[in-house]
Amino acid sequence: MQKKTSINAREIALLTLVECEREEVKSEQALHRYLNKYKTARNDSALATELVNGILRFRQSIDSIITAFYHHKLKKASPFLVNILRIGVYQLRYLDRIPDWAAVSQCVDLARKYKGQHIARIVNGVLRSVAANPQKTVSSLEMQNPLQQLAAATSHPEWMLERWMARYGEDRTRRVTSYNNTPPLFGLRINTLKTNKEAMLKAFADASVEFIETGLPSFLLTKDFHRTEPFITLGLLTVQNPVQALPCLLLDPEEGETVLDMCAAPGGKSTFLAELMHNSGKVIAVDRYPNKCRTIRERASQMAISVITTIDSDARNVPAGISPAKILLDAPCSGTGVLARRPELRWKMNREKITQLVALQESLLNHAATLLPAGGVLVYSTCSIEEEENMLQIDRFLQKHPEFIAESHPRGLPGPCHELSGHPGAYLTLPGDHEGFDGGFAQRLRKQA
Numbered sequence: 024m025q026k027k028t029s030i031n032a033r034e035i036a037l038l039t040l041v042e043c044e045r046e047e048v049k050s051e052q053a054l055h056r057y058l059n060k061y062k063t064a065r066n067d068s069a070l071a072t073e074l075v076n077g078i079l080r081f082r083q084s085i086d087s088i089i090t091a092f093y094h095h096k097l098k099k100a101s102p103f104l105v106n107i108l109r110i111g112v113y114q115l116r117y118l119d120r121i122p123d124w125a126a127v128s129q130c131v132d133l134a135r136k137y138k139g140q141h142i143a144r145i146v147n148g149v150l151r152s153v154a155a156n157p158q159k160t161v162s163s164l165e166m167q168n169p170l171q172q173l174a175a176a177t178s179h180p181e182w183m184l185e186r187w188m189a190r191y192g193e194d195r196t197r198r199v200t201s202y203n204n205t206p207p208l209f210g211l212r213i214n215t216l217k218t219n220k221e222a223m224l225k226a227f228a229d230a231s232v233e234f235i236e237t238g239l240p241s242f243l244l245t246k247d248f249h250r251t252e253p254f255i256t257l258g259l260l261t262v263q264n265p266v267q268a269l270p271c272l273l274l275d276p277e278e279g280e281t282v283l284d285m286c287a288a289p290g291g292k293s294t295f296l297a298e299l300m301h302n303s304g305k306v307i308a309v310d311r312y313p314n315k316c317r318t319i320r321e322r323a324s325q326m327a328i329s330v331i332t333t334i335d336s337d338a339r340n341v342p343a344g345i346s347p348a349k350i351l352l353d354a355p356c357s358g359t360g361v362l363a364r365r366p367e368l369r370w371k372m373n374r375e376k377i378t379q380l381v382a383l384q385e386s387l388l389n390h391a392a393t394l395l396p397a398g399g400v401l402v403y404s405t406c407s408i409e410e411e412e413n414m415l416q417i418d419r420f421l422q423k424h425p426e427f428i429a430e431s432h433p434r435g436l437p438g439p440c441h442e443l444s445g446h447p448g449a450y451l452t453l454p455g456d457h458e459g460f461d462g463g464f465a466q467r468l469r470k471q472a
């Protein structure tokens with residue numbers, strides 16, 4: 024019988040981190056795949072997750088420390104060497120439960136296994152030096168300017184910090200970076216088609232799940248993700264950050280209406296719209312990827328939702344004739360409001376990509392304008408905190424489409440988020456503004472009759 028090779032937490036983290044160097048790879052999915060492949064035990068799985076997320080978050084700070092002791096160009100080193108050094112430095116500087124000698128020797132073993140004896144010696148030398156010089160911290164390193172210092176201290180790219188500092192000021196920028204560098208709480212939405220809050224809280228008490236209220240009726244936050252998994256599988260709960268509720272609440276869908284969700288996968292908002300409509304009417308969920316549309320349908324069926332139909336198509340090719348009362352356009356975006364949840368994204372996003380996304384969002388908005396009948400409501404939303412994807416995008420849209428007006432929610436939204444002053448129907452939340460809320464933007468617009 025063939026023996027199953029088992030590998031430890033550091034090795035899983037290494038394979039994941041090396042794979043994440045590729046542009047299109049999402050760390051959460053890669054890690055999940057390796058954990059399943061090697062049937063990793065709970066403890067190893069927790070350490071691998073902590074190493075991957077921590078290293079992706081603090082990469083800039085970790086690399087600054089490595090550079091002080093590694094006397095070649097880090098950018099030219101192999102991804103295996105770089106990531107083994109990162110795993111070593113993360114354990115030496117950010118974790119206090121692993122003795123220095125163990126952190127160093129396990130990384131040396133990894134280097135020998137993947138890159139041979141010569142690289143193992145380099146890893147040994149660099150990590151021993153890091154361990155022997157605890158006074159050498161990011162703040163002690165010489166930096167050319169305050170922005171560089173802030174980038175190293177908060178582990179965010181300079182270009183990102185520069186625009187946040189200009190837009191939001193230093194205090195808010197530091198609040199955002201601190202939120203982004205902390206393991207996030209999990210948002211949970213109670214599926215009111217299958218249960219209710221009272222029954223769910225009783226089930227939480229029985230399962231010893233701790234939670235925090237959010238100010239939004241069906242949304243809770245928790246650290247205890249594992250204990251909530253059975254309820255998610257049963258379709259009683261959906262993982263969704265409360266900030267993601269705002270676009271749906273702002274759209275205010277009613278029973279019996281036809282609602283078009285133009286960029287719908289994985290379906291978190293489509294299913295919430297269906298819940299708000301008491302599973303009556305029609306939610307047409309569009310996404311350009313057929314496999315993602317299948318995920319939406321499967322999830323809807325688990326949640327006892329029958330009003331969602333899917334269309335796999337570029338939303339810009341959706342033909343006129345659907346005549347929805349309301350449209351949600353939750354556009355593809357830079358994701359700078361959700362960096363706590365997607366730690367590698369800060370290193371993969373850049374100004375050029377934002378410019379391309381702005382153009383895509385604009386063309387999707389223009390098409391939404393043609394699909395919506397007069398009198399209908401359009402909500403545009405992103406999980407970005409960049410103004411050209413948000414308010415500036417809306418300003419340009421309103422200039423180009425005088426038939427649309429920005430309007431407030433008829434009754435105002437529940438919860439801690441408030442309309443932006445001077446901007447009817449616009450909501451911008453920065454990560455860290457409210458406990459457990461990611462960043463995001465939403466705008467309600469009406470096509471005049």
Ligand SMILES: C[S@@+](CC[C@H](N)C(=O)[O-])C[C@H]1O[C@@H](n2cnc3c(N)ncnc32)[C@H](O)[C@@H]1O
Pocket residue numbers: 267285286287288289290291292293309310311312315336337338339353354355356
């Ligand atoms: C921000 S996500 C949507 C999240 C979703 N609304 C939810 O709450 O679960 C953006 C989605 O747009 C899809 N997408 C990107 N470009 C598209 C296009 N041109 N037409 C349709 N869907 C597109 C992506 O596949 C992705 O699933």
